[in-house]
Amino acid sequence: MASTAVAQDRPADVAEVAPDVELPPPPDGYQAEVVGEVRWEYPRQVSDIAERLQGVYRAEWPRVTAELGGPIDDALIIRIGRNHAEMSALAPTRAPPPDYAAGVAYPHRGLVLLTLTEPSTNEQTDVDAVLVHELSHIALHRAVDGHDVPRWFSEGVAIHQAHERSFERVRTLWGATVGGQLLGFDRLAHDFPRSSSGVNLAYAQSADFVDWLRGRDHGAAKLHDVIRRVREGQSFETALQRTYSASMTRLEIDWHDDLAERFRALPLLFGSGALWVFAAFLIVVAYARRRRKDREKLEEWAQEEREAIAAARALVAVHGVRAGATAGPSPTDPENDDLEVLYVMPPEPGRHAGVPVIVHDGRSHTLH
Numbered sequence: 001m002a003s004t005a006v007a008q009d010r011p012a013d014v015a016e017v018a019p020d021v022e023l024p025p026p027p028d029g030y031q032a033e034v035v036g037e038v039r040w041e042y043p044r045q046v047s048d049i050a051e052r053l054q055g056v057y058r059a060e061w062p063r064v065t066a067e068l069g070g071p072i073d074d075a076l077i078i079r080i081g082r083n084h085a086e087m088s089a090l091a092p093t094r095a096p097p098p099d100y101a102a103g104v105a106y107p108h109r110g111l112v113l114l115t116l117t118e119p120s121t122n123e124q125t126d127v128d129a130v131l132v133h134e135l136s137h138i139a140l141h142r143a144v145d146g147h148d149v150p151r152w153f154s155e156g157v158a159i160h161q162a163h164e165r166s167f168e169r170v171r172t173l174w175g176a177t178v179g180g181q182l183l184g185f186d187r188l189a190h191d192f193p194r195s196s197s198g199v200n201l202a203y204a205q206s207a208d209f210v211d212w213l214r215g216r217d218h219g220a221a222k223l224h225d226v227i228r229r230v231r232e233g234q235s236f237e238t239a240l241q242r243t244y245s246a247s248m249t250r251l252e253i254d255w256h257d258d259l260a261e262r263f264r265a266l267p268l269l270f271g272s273g274a275l276w277v278f279a280a281f282l283i284v285v286a287y288a289r290r291r292r293k294d295r296e297k298l299e300e301w302a303q304e305e306r307e308a309i310a311a312a313r314a315l316v317a318v319h320g321v322r323a324g325a326t327a328g329p330s331p332t333d334p335e336n337d338d339l340e341v342l343y344v345m346p347p348e349p350g351r352h353a354g355v356p357v358i359v360h361d362g363r364s365h366t367l368h
Helices: 044-067 083-087 128-143 150-162 169-179 185-190 196-215 219-231 236-246 249-265 266-270 273-316
Strands: 032-036 037-043 076-081 103-106 111-114 343-345 357-360 363-366
Touching: 032 044, 037 044, 037 185, 044 076, 044 128, 044 150, 076 083, 076 128, 083 111, 083 185, 103 128, 111 219, 128 219, 150 185, 150 196, 150 363, 169 249, 185 196, 185 249, 196 249, 196 343, 219 236
Parallel strands: 037 076, 076 111
Antiparallel strands: 032 037, 103 111, 343 357, 357 363
16 A cells, blocks of 8 residues: 655645655646656646756756766656646645745655746746756755755755756845844754745755855865765764864854855945945835836826826717817827817816816806
């Protein structure tokens, strides 16, 4: 009997299920294709995208596994949904993808789920990068032979291997550094944040710390050594300490110092007001967005005004009066060159209430 799936109780693009958990059958209109050791399942309508992703897999899987120390078992199932609902229907029972995820990996099951549209915006997903990110999670799980590694390490490696570059992550990390709100990696190892803001900072820290480790002397080789030690049965903390001859606490302090120095160096690189310029840039971006919305609103009002003018002219025409509108003849309309300027006044109270009034040559005329 297949084992029952056990969902993680934290938001993640990595979920834990038993290796033999049964998967729901794909819905009607899906096709299955086995290429090498990978089973692909996707809607027939997106076969061109599936073919492109197969090319991404062929190019990226060897690189991903090489960066983790060498050849890794490549038996996989990759299921593609057109939207988040379809992706969720393809997931193991009781282990659905988180609401925000454009992809999710199930390393114990060798399963990757992808959606072609972003859950929150319905915009097209950067599905190539998402695929590499999820492949990294599975490859790392296999590279350490299923032994535990901290969530922050897995995410940092995946972000690095997918070549993800996010201005939002830089902004988040900068704000947390300046504001003294960085999260401790011990906390991230045991209690990855659930809120969207906390998750954003956790991802930003994870990516930067892994990049920082890789940037040290013999960084790539040392990460290989950490992975090898974990695969051989050492705990991640022990593997890290023996590889770098420093505790996780010492490494974290050094990273904090380096992070502060990097942000402090901005004024030296770009001028004394660099941090303020950076903040001003964010304000300018927000202002540009605001201006765009304002232009859209002005255009909406202009359209309403044009419709009102047209309605007023039609109303006047019914009573046989040739007239312009409150703003006078339109300079772009050659038929208005000799029109008189009239004003459509709001209805007056009293016996003419509700009846529009035309003012012409100083005299008022009601339309009735």
